[in-house]
Amino acid sequence: MARLGINQYGKAETHLVRVVRDGDAHVVRDLLVSVALSGALEAVHLEGDNSAVLATDTQKNTVYAFAKEHGVGTPEAFATLLARHFVGGAITQARVEVREVAWERLGDHAFTQASSEQRVAVVIASADETWFASGLGGLVVLKTTDSEFHGFPRDRYTTLKETSDRVLATEVAARWRHDGTASFEDARGALLECFAAHHSLSLQQTLYAMGSAVLEACPTVAEIRLSMPNKHHFVVDLSPFGLENPNEVFHADDRPYGLIEGAVVRDDAPDPGPIWAAYPLV
Numbered sequence: 657m658a659r660l661g662i663n664q665y666g667k668a669e670t671h672l673v674r675v676v677r678d679g680d681a682h683v684v685r686d687l688l689v690s691v692a693l694s695g696a697l698e699a700v701h702l703e704g705d706n707s708a709v710l711a712t713d714t715q716k717n718t719v720y721a722f723a724k725e726h727g728v729g730t731p732e733a734f735a736t737l738l739a740r741h742f743v744g745g746a747i748t749q750a751r752v753e754v755r756e757v758a759w760e761r762l763g764d765h766a767f768t769q770a771s772s773e774q775r776v777a778v779v780i781a782s783a784d785e786t787w788f789a790s791g792l793g794g795l796v797v798l799k800t801t802d803s804e805f806h807g808f809p810r811d812r813y814t815t816l817k818e819t820s821d822r823v824l825a826t827e828v829a830a831r832w833r834h835d836g837t838a839s840f841e842d843a844r845g846a847l848l849e850c851f852a853a854h855h856s857l858s859l860q861q862t863l864y865a866m867g868s869a870v871l872e873a874c875p876t877v878a879e880i881r882l883s884m885p886n887k888h889h890f891v892v893d894l895s896p897f898g899l900e901n902p903n904e905v906f907h908a909d910d911r912p913y914g915l916i917e918g919a920v921v922r923d924d925a926p927d928p929g930p931i932w933a934a935y936p937l938v
């Protein structure tokens with residue numbers, strides 16, 4: 657005997673590009689929109705009865721039509737509009753995730769994609785509640801000093817040298833849950849300002865400091881989760897060539913990498929509800 661467990665379905669990564677043509681200076685918005693619906697969906701899974709299934713093709717069309725009819729606005733606003741639209745009937749919960757990349761202006765109607773950084777918004781709506789998370793991915797940062805790593809245990813497999821001066825680099829992925837009012841710019845600014853100013857004794861310590869800085873800067877953020885790969889920079893041994901290398905020439909290794917992850921949670925944070933649920937599920 658078995659039963660249907662957790663399930664969700666929707667159109668993932670609808671790639672929407674919206675051009676706003678108000679006046680001579682156009683604006684380009686470039687979004688991946690992922691919709692995940694859940695609710696009373698036993699019949700489709702157990703019997704092949706599609707009567708409650710809003711086709712994922714329809715979901716995709718809705719994304720494009722809403723972009724024309726309502727405009728995109730902030731990623732959070734667009735996700736909220738869509739999530740609330742999809743709730744009803746058999747669908748009791750809708751999750752909409754928007755990932756936006758920025759196009760930097762070259763001229764009135766010419767742009768360049770200067771960075772692969774993504775701004776993220778996740779909105780989950782039920783009939784009477786809405787949950788919000790905002791965040792970013794692909795935010796690559798590096799500092800050339802003000803980073804140490806020592807005092808770690810040594811066993812017979814330890815070769816890493818202790819260091820009081822190293823390059824620290826990471827690609828920040830972050831999500832912060834809030835009540836829908838947190839300023840994205842304030843949160844991103846706090847992350848970057850803290851990374852630059854923090855004297856790091858480990859990436860873990862820097863992660864906690866960066867998360868705390870966001871809670872400090874954004875009163876409506878209840879919790880922030882961070883995932884930060886340690887993009888190792890190894891000092892190249894130039895001694896075979898009779899050259900000194902006082903932290904000037906590095907081998908930037910792409911893998912393996914340390915992966916440092918953690919959350920900073922406000923003491924009085926409300927229950928997260930479903931906001932941390934993932935799509936895809938596995």
Ligand SMILES: O=c1[nH]c(=O)c2[nH]c(=O)[nH]c2[nH]1
Pocket residue numbers: 805816857858859860886914
């Ligand atoms: O900041 C660091 N944290 C670690 O846990 C770790 N482990 C390691 O080998 N290097 C580093 N650096």
